[in-house]
Amino acid sequence: MAQRIAVLSSGGDAPGMNAAIRAVVRKGLYHGFEMIGVERGYDGVIGGKFMPMNAKSVSGIIQYGGTILKTARSEAFRTSEGFIEAINQLKRFDIDSLVVIGGDGSMAGAMKLAEAGIKTMVIPATIDNDMVGTDYTIGFDTAVNTVLDAVNKIRDTTASHERVAIVEVMGRHAGHIALMSGLACGAEIILLPERPLDIEKVCERLQNTYRRGKLYSIIMLAEGVAHGFDIAKIIDEKTSFEPHVTVLGYIQRGGMPLATDNIMASRMGGAAIDSIIKGEVNRLTSIQAGKLITVPYEEAVKYKNTIDIADYELAGVLAT
Template identity: 50%
Template structure:
C-alpha cells in the first residue's frame, strides 16, 4: 500500500477533523501518501481530490465540523455512480480508503470494498447509533452541548416557574436524550426505543408540583415525538404555561471535547494500521475502552439497543 484516501460523509460531528488529522499524520509517519476526498462519496465521483501533507491538517484538532466537507450522494446509490467512484480511485492511485461517518457511510464503504477497494470505516456521528462500539466520534461533545444549554434553560424555568419541553436530536436513537437527560436530572426522558404514556408523564409532573417543585424539564428525542406537540398535550392536561425549545443543529457544532479528540485520534491511527495490515471492510470501534475491528457487514446487521438500565435509573431518580 502506497497511497490511502480519506473522506467524511453524512452528518458532520465534532471530532471528525481530529480523525482526519490522525489518519493523515499516521499514514505519513509510515511513509504513505494521503489523498483527501472532499464532499464525501459525491466528491469521489467528481474527482474532488487533493494531496494532503502534514501542513494540511495543522491547527484543526480543536475545530468542529469537517475540513473535507460532507455531502449526501444519490448518485453513489446507483451502480453507475459507484463505477465512476471506482474509476477515480484507480486514476488517483488510491490503494485503500478510510471513511468517517455513520451507518449510511459504512454501507457505501462496504460497496466499494466489494468492488476491490480496501476500506475501513470510522464511526463519526453525534447520535451514537452505530453497533459494535461503545462510543462514536462526536457523541460526547453533543451531550455536553445539550447539558450546557439545558442548564441555562433551567435558570429561566426556575425563575418563571414553568415546565420546559426540550427537543434534542435522535431520529432513530435516543442516546443524546437519555444520557443528557440523566445528567441534567430531567423529570421525564422520551426516546424512540421505548413507548411512553403522556398521562403518566403528566402525573409525574403533578406529583412534583404537589410537593412544591417550581419547574420541570422534559427531554425528548426528535424520533420520539415533536417537542411542540408534547408541550401542547401538557398544556391541555394541566393548564400550565409550558415552553418548548428545539435545540436543532447547534448540537452538531462546536469544539470537540477532550474525549472526542482522544477517541478520534486513536481511531484514525488504528484505521491506518488496519489498512497497512491488509484488512478491508472493517469498522473501528471501542469495547471496554479497547480498540477493536469488526466486519462492517456484522456491524450493520447487529441490532443496536440503548442502555435501558440508564433509562430505568432516570425514571427512578425523577420520582
C-alpha cells in the same frame, strides 16, 4: 511508488472529525503512504475532488468542529451510474485504500465499495451514537455536553417562571443523546424513540412533581418521539401547565470537540492506518467493552448499540 490512502468524511458532521482526519493523514505519512483528501464525501469521489495532503494540511484543525474536508449525503452514489463512476475515479487516482469517516450510511457505502474490490476502512462518527458495531461514535460526548450546557441555561428561566420546559434534542431512531443528557442534567422526564410514549403518564408525573413542591420540570425529548410543540399542546390541554419548547437543532453538532472525542478520533484514525498496514481491511474501528478494536463489516452489522434500560430506569428513580 508509495501506496495511496484517501480519506473522506460523509453524512452528518460531528465534533472530532477533524481530529480523525489529522490522525489518518499524519499516521499514514509517518508510515510512508501518500495521503489524499477527498472533498464532500462520496459526491467528491464521483466528481474527482481529490487533493494531496501533507502534515501541514491538517495543522491547527484539531480544535474545530465540523470537517475541513466538508461532507455531504450523496444521492448520486446510490445510483448504479454514480457508483460505477466512483469506482472509476478511485482507480484513476490510484487509490489503494479509502478511509471513510461517518455514520451508518457512510459505512454502507464503504461496504458496497468493498464488495466491488475497493479496500476500505470506516471510522464511526455521528453525534447520535447509534452505529452498528461500536459502543461509541466520535462526536457523542461533545453533543451531550452541548445539550447539558443549554439545559443549565434553560433551567434558570424555567425555575424563575415556574414552568415546564421541553428540550428537543437530536435522535430520530436512537435516544442516546436524550438519555445521557437527561441523566446528566436531572431531567424529570425523558422521552425516547425506544420507549412507547404515554402522554397520560407524562401529565400525571408533572402533576405529582408539582404537588411535591417542585415548581418547574425539564422534559428531555428525542426528536424521533414527536415534535416538541405537539407534546406541549397536549400537556397544555390536559394540565394547568403551559410548557415552553426549545429545539436545540444543529448547535448539537458544532463547537470545539471535547477531549473524549479528540482522543477517540485520534486513536481510531491511528488504528485505521495500522489495520491497513496489516492487510486487515474492510473493517470498522470500534469500541467494544472499553477496548479499541477493528471489526470486519460482516461482524459489525450484527452488533447493535442500544440504549441501556438500566440507565433509563435509574434516571426515572433519581427524578422522583
